[in-house]
Amino acid sequence: MVVATIVTRGRTRLLVAPITHTPPERPADAIEIPLNVKIRLGLDSARIWIVLTELNRFIWPGPDIRLAPGHESPLYDAIPDWLFFDVRNGVIRHRDAGKLTITKRTE
Numbered sequence: 551m552v553v554a555t556i557v558t559r560g561r562t563r564l565l566v567a568p569i570t571h572t573p574p575e576r577p578a579d580a581i582e583i584p585l586n587v588k589i590r591l592g593l594d595s596a597r598i599w600i601v602l603t604e605l606n607r608f609i610w611p612g613p614d615i616r617l618a619p620g621h622e623s624p625l626y627d628a629i630p631d632w633l634f635f636d637v638r639n640g641v642i643r644h645r646d647a648g649k650l651t652i653t654k655r656t657e
Contacts, residue, residue: 565605565652567637569598579603579644581636587629600633602640604651 557563574580580599583591588598629637644650 561609564608566608567605567641568601570601571596571598573597574599574601578640581633581640583633587633591629600637602637603644603649604653605641606653606655608655
């Protein structure tokens, strides 16, 4: 789930909210992806959450982001606007509370 993109020296820096099958310890730390959205994105039907307490930072193109199956880009599809805004607001809320971690991946 891409939260932001920044162009740097002809390459794009991505901040990505991770998704996980592991339920959050605190419900406010993640947002569950609804079944209809998972189906549209081609994800499995198991419960999946978007983590709001951490972001991964990548440079694209790079080794940490792979092409989506059957696509020519790493993007599966866009999430609905309402879900994007819920994720964005949750990440901002955690950032403002000092509870957001950004992990630098391979660059």
